Amino acid sequence: MKSTNRQSPAINAGSMADIAFLLLVFFLVTTTVAKDEGLNRILPPKSEDSGPIPQRNVLEILVNKHNQLLVEGHFTEIENLRATALEFILNKENEPNLPQKKIVTIDELGTIAISKQVISIQNDALTEYGTYVAIQDALSGAYLDARNQLAQEHFSKSYTKLIEEKELDKVKAIREAIPQRISEAEPNF
């Protein structure tokens, strides 16, 4: 006699679990937990009067309310600021309009001439914060480039590499030779 209740064919679901795991692994690998990152700075103390600094030692950056940059009196695009600042920090050719040099002796580096550079930022009350951060970022980049170059000359290794390899004495020497000096004018608004 023929059976009336037809057996539905079994679907092989054995691979379902594999697919699910594959998906899980995929998302595990691709998701990144948002981490707090940013630009670290140390604000200057309230009463800081360093006295007059010679004009040539200061890279003056003025920002107006339309977020335009005036660097040493020239209109500059923010993309070019990093290169301009790098040239200023190093003053390789000892140009008379770029920072003075000072001969010092630093452990690990010996006797070298370092530049007496200071970078000054002055912004308008209505300058956008985004522009300010972009300037700070460009200047950080310029200092990093300058430090990388100095490290390459003395230790045949970039500054970033020195940090990675935890050669703290050398890192400290480089930082001492090229200190990050970004000053911000007291607000006049």
Added chain:
Amino acid sequence: MSTASLPDIVFMLLFFFMVTTVIQDEKLMIEIEKPSAIQTEKIEQKDLTASVIVGLNQESRIPMIQFEDRFVEAEKLGNLLSEKRAMLPENMQGKFITILKADKEMPMEVITKIKQQLRDFQLFKIQYAVNVKR
């Protein structure tokens, strides 16, 4: 009917919710879009930090400052942050960092006001929170 695939479907749903959930330790009461930068640094010890959030109110376009879960005046920030720092052990207080999470379109006068306030209270270490540009 075979029910062998049901657990898998349930697992898939679980995974879906797992990946879409965002763990957020602080509730933003204003929407901010952080500026982006390349030369960023991470902070290792999060317990030595406090966040100040600055953004525009959506309707009134007035700059608002959020600290923890309320809005505060810029003039009160110094006191609030100092209290926060005072809760840390003495040897750690010098490492206290204020994280400034501000919208990229904020006018600098607001930011400068906050920075002056921090300087008045000797809260010198600051981090400008950004999105990392790659």
